[in-house]
Amino acid sequence: MTAKPDRLVSNWLLLLCAMIFGMVAGGGHARTIGAGYIMQVWQPVTGFLPPRTPADWTHLFALYQQTAQYHAHPIALAQFKSLFWPMFLDRVWGRLMALVFLIPLVMFWRRRRISHHLAAWLLALFAAGGAQAVFGWLLVRTGLTPGVTTPPPQWLAPHFLSAMLIFAALLWTALTVRAPKPPPIPAAAHLKPLLNASIALILVTMTLGALVAATNAVTVFNTFPQMDGHWVPPGYTALRPTWLNFLANQATVQFDHRLFASLTALTVLATAVAGLRAPLPPGTRDAFLLLAGLVSLQYLLGMITILAGSAQLGFIHELNAVLLLAAAILCRHGLRGAARGARLTPSLAAGAGAKS
């Protein structure tokens, strides 16, 4: 990997991160309106072209009519079209991302602007994006399974988690290309494990949140902090076998998300406080401020979502979760050069403050 900072390459990778965020928005929207099963066709290359003739529409509609969802809730062609476009846009967006990824990658590589090492890593991430698309298609194909009327949680949650892992890897790479040499930060080594724990908890809570979305658990227990008067909802293990509760039981899934959200909020806030008390460079300090602000906002959004029982608010809550993850990665990246060492003593810090 090149040792010189390269803003252009970094900006390109950050643009890809922004496009993944857009993809989460598009996918989240498609799920919120219930359009996940609408496109029972996948043409990786020619799928760029929208349906034009009435015959195209009839064909696509006929494919959708094979799903269990259609049999449970038959819809007219007009409604099919209105659900089709968001899903179509999401897929076109995915293809656009592939182009924005691959074309500059080849160009940068040919001009030796990126090292072989970095190019190989980025190709691996591109392949991961391709695998994500294949997984997404298989998720859509579950709509043909008899009795399955909405995308199953065991498909939706991994799809979301893997998207977040790709997002995190790309963001980390973009930041590293921008600042290849970690600035040394004395006396901040204790923050690294705190941030690692925060990032892990954020990812776990986000995955549990995907389960809430997949089971539509936002429609039940619209009270806070208790769940209809119980701290632990009755029927927590109502389903058999027991493990099924953690995927498909609305009460269980919502309780788990609430529990881990609270744990995550406390951990992230403690991390932010520890970071803001440490002598950090201004950029990293601002990342910690952002982290504190976003986690507070995220908790409030979650509370309001569950009180209102609103899937639309849940969608906003989902998007803010991605921003929160990004802020945590920004903090962690700023700490690569953190080392053990003497803390800045209060008197030294006071002297520095008086001078400024």
Added chain:
Amino acid sequence: MSDAVIGQRARPTPTTAASAANRRLVAAWLFAVCFMIWIMVGIGGYTRDDGAGLSIMDWQPIAGILPPLSAAAWAQKFALYQTIPQYKLLHQGMDLAGFQALFWPEYLHRLWGRLIGFVFFIPLVAFAATGRIEKRLIPWLAALFVLGGLQGAIGWFMVASGFDPNSIAVQPARLSLHFCFAMFLFIAVLWTALTVLRPRADAISAPWLRRWAVAAAICLAVTMFAGTFVSGTHAIDVYNPATGAGLGAPPPDYLTLAPWWLNFFANKAAILFNHQALAALTVITILTTATLALRGAFPPAIRDPALAIAALVVLQFILGVTALVSKLMDVGVAHQMNAVLLLAAVVWLLHSLRRAA
């Protein structure tokens, strides 16, 4: 460290009021008083939310230390309670055990008040006699002690308003007075403790930050004042979980009472909305203050209270929403106690930002 070095050279007598050890001792005592006032707010809030505030119909500053000790004494207290409107309107037919459940919180509140008096007065005399307190502080602290006694009288003035005909609770205005006066005493003791601990202000040139902190303190004070009326009128009754009315949006009957200003103190829907609107303003002001402080290159004496106000105001907002939507009494009490912690953090920040003499 530096104090110890100077101490070895100059060898002042160990009883000098200005010695570091004595300043720490006096500050620790005053912080303990602050802590006791904070607990007092918790007990008082519980008593109010539990509707137990009217269960003792007399005020005997000395003899009231003892609870009823015999069945006859209980019967006498209970008979007295049965004469007030709250009993007739709310608790008709209540048995002695029910009365005792109301009696104990109010008794504990009053007993704790007396205990604060002792914890304030006895060390004050002892420290003054041994020269551990600066002379100029003694009249100020003595005045605070007298004002603490006045707070007890205000409490009784408040309770007495609950015995009015057809009344089942104390007057909200008097409840507000009682709480605001408690906060005045809390701030006074806390500021004194901080000044004793750090007699000299740091030379920090940040007038803009001070102005923000003052604005934050004013917003918080007004929000807490509005909050006393939410508690006093039980305005959370307005919140309807089914429709969401009472959370966020201004109510349609905002100005139904005349004159218009009466709505701020007697119209539940308006009171609840005002508290929420002011709370939102306070959150924004405090978070802005904290962000500005944390982004500047300030010493820990400013950075730490800035962190404290940011964390506590977020917690306070979450507790407030939770108290409203859950209508859980304990959450309401926690919201009230956290407000005092937030106030303490803002005072701490202001103290760190005070002008150098």
